[in-house]
Amino acid sequence: MPAARPSFAVITGEQVADTLTGNEKLVVEVVEETYRLHGRGDSVNPPSYFLRFPDRPSSRIIALPASIGGAKSTDGIKWISSFPENVAAGIPRASAVLILNDHDTGYPFACLESSIISASRTAASAALAADRLSTPARGGRPRRVGFIGTGLIARYIHHYLQATDWAFDAIGVHDLSAEHAASFAGYLGDTSGDAAVTVHDNAEDLVRGSDLVILATVAGTPHLHDPSWFGHNPLVLNVSLRDLAPEILLASTNVLDDVEHCLKADTSPHLVEQLTGNRDFVDGTLFDVLEGRLTPPADRPVVFSPFGLGVLDLALGRLVHDQLHASGRLAVVDGFFHELDRYGRK
Ligand SMILES: NC(=O)c1ccc[n+]([C@@H]2O[C@H](COP(=O)([O-])OP(=O)(O)OC[C@H]3O[C@@H](n4cnc5c(N)ncnc54)[C@H](O)[C@@H]3O)[C@@H](O)[C@H]2O)c1
Numbered sequence: 001m002p003a004a005r006p007s008f009a010v011i012t013g014e015q016v017a018d019t020l021t022g023n024e025k026l027v028v029e030v031v032e033e034t035y036r037l038h039g040r041g042d043s044v045n046p047p048s049y050f051l052r053f054p055d056r057p058s059s060r061i062i063a064l065p066a067s068i069g070g071a072k073s074t075d076g077i078k079w080i081s082s083f084p085e086n087v088a089a090g091i092p093r094a095s096a097v098l099i100l101n102d103h104d105t106g107y108p109f110a111c112l113e114s115s116i117i118s119a120s121r122t123a124a125s126a127a128l129a130a131d132r133l134s135t136p137a138r139g140g141r142p143r144r145v146g147f148i149g150t151g152l153i154a155r156y157i158h159h160y161l162q163a164t165d166w167a168f169d170a171i172g173v174h175d176l177s178a179e180h181a182a183s184f185a186g187y188l189g190d191t192s193g194d195a196a197v198t199v200h201d202n203a204e205d206l207v208r209g210s211d212l213v214i215l216a217t218v219a220g221t222p223h224l225h226d227p228s229w230f231g232h233n234p235l236v237l238n239v240s241l242r243d244l245a246p247e248i249l250l251a252s253t254n255v256l257d258d259v260e261h262c263l264k265a266d267t268s269p270h271l272v273e274q275l276t277g278n279r280d281f282v283d284g285t286l287f288d289v290l291e292g293r294l295t296p297p298a299d300r301p302v303v304f305s306p307f308g309l310g311v312l313d314l315a316l317g318r319l320v321h322d323q324l325h326a327s328g329r330l331a332v333v334d335g336f337f338h339e340l341d342r343y344g345r346k
Contacts, residue, residue, distance in 0.1 A: 006107040008336035011320060013113035015329065019320045020120050024163035027316065031124040032290065034068060034315040038258070039287030042069035043311045047264065059083045066310030072322070073103040078114055078313040084218050092152050093218065094118065098317045107337070110321050114313060117320065119153060121312040123160035125257065125286075126237045129304040130212060131164065132289050133235050133255065138298045139211075142235060146172035146210030148203055148224075149217030149240055150184035157214055157239065158188065168195040174206040176217075204229050211235065215243045222268060227251040230301040238305040241267040246275045252301040253283050255294065261307035269305050 020027060037043055044067040051061045060082050067075040080096035087093055096114035101107065134141045145161070145168050147154045158171075171188050175181040181199045188197045200206040207213055207229040213236045215224075222245040230236070230248060238244060241262075249272045256262040256269060259282055263270045272281050284294035286304070296302045324330045 005340065006102070006105065006109065006337045007332050008108060009110045009321070009324075009330045009332045011110055011112040011324060011331070013116055015324055015331075016113055016116045016320050019323050020116065020316070024120075024124070024160055027120055027319070028124045028128050028160070028164055030315050030319055031121055031312055032128055033070070034309075034311050035125075035128075035257070035287050035290060037068055037070045038309060038311050039285065039291070043067060045258070045261070045309055045311050047261065048307075048310070050265065056083075058085065064308075064310030064313065066314050067103075068311045068314050072318050074314050074318045075101040075103060075106070076108075076310075076314050076317065077101075078118065078310055080114065080118055082218075087151070094152070098313055100314065100317050100321060110317070112317050112320060114317065117313055117316045118308075119156040120160075121316050122153060122239060122306070122308060123156035125306050125308075125312060126157045126214070126239055126304075127160040127164045127166075129255070129286055129289075129306070130161065130166075130235060130237060132286070133296055133302050133304060134212075135295060135298075138233075138235070138296065138302070141166055142211030143167065143169045144172070144210050145170070145212040145214065146174070146200075146206040147184065147214045147216060148174050148206060148243065149215060149219075150175040150180045151216060151218075153239060154184060154214065154216040155187060157216065157237070158191075162191070168192065170209070171195045171197045172200050172206040172210055173197065174200045174203050207234070208232070213237070215240045217243055219243050221266075222246075222271070224248060233299060233301050236301060236303045238268060238303050241269075241305060241307070244268040244303065246272040248301070249303055250276075250281055252303045253296045254281055255284060255286055255289060255296070255302065255304045256282060257286050257306040257309055259285065261309065262305050264307070267305065267307065 049063040064078040098112045098114035100110040225245040288294035
């Protein structure tokens, strides 16, 4: 960490991937510990700030400032763009940087490529929630999984489930784009052992045939309306947040990552609050589940809606930074901070 003379490092996506790959279980542990710190109030995580553009309504850039306590107190901000049209142009939708600031001096000490950190923390959070919500009373870990929306986040969630020892008999995929669904099915065929991979051309078949449903689309408004599709009480990871109509949430147990964060920006939980005028449908947070205060019943669907917390990005960014530092691979930018004497003395 910066001592007398602050330093600044730039960490590439390649370094992030090298550090996190193979350490998925550690990443899930770090995410769990961060949820616990946040749940105990040892964090500052103000609302995300959405920068939108009148001339490009489908695009946005979000700022997620945050501060975490614990043994490795860190402040910082993630600045993440979502430009869905990128996909047709051949590059991923999301791109991001993460700035880490020193807890004692406020000096920024690292800038990290952060699309991988963001996808990894999202997937680790999904894998953690899936594990803790698949209680014995609910039949344990589902073996039939279905992905609605088959982009980069779907791939990361599948990877984190596999890396945390999930095994599937059947994997369903559905996407508005047949090309995306086929590409993801091809990826699953190469990585998923004996699991039968099926592309569904409609969402209903996928939902009805899956006990774990993963929503990772870029839908802006609900397109899944019929609660009867969820009559077999699946576990739903509502990662893309806006696919489910209020009536489905009202028939489910609802677990959020953070209530204040989730009830914003026209997410499905936010739509329920607007419809009902209250928050009675919220059963609790993932922290409540981790602490044993909330056990989901077996006779309703369970919907986990994670808004995505900046503290998770900070925790993973700090992990990557510290591992690179410990192994002598941190690329420090010489002279980044130049004006370090108030009176210009050399
Ligand atoms: N909650 C969180 O913490 C968190 C974090 C990261 C990303 N996300 C969300 O995850 C989602 C997926 O991100 P990505 O990077 O994989 O995007 P992506 O663009 O790579 O993939 C999205 C896919 O969804 C498909 N799609 C769009 N509308 C659909 C619909 N109605 N039905 C079925 N498929 C549909 C698209 O064709 C595309 O293949 C985004 O909404 C993003 O905001 C959430």
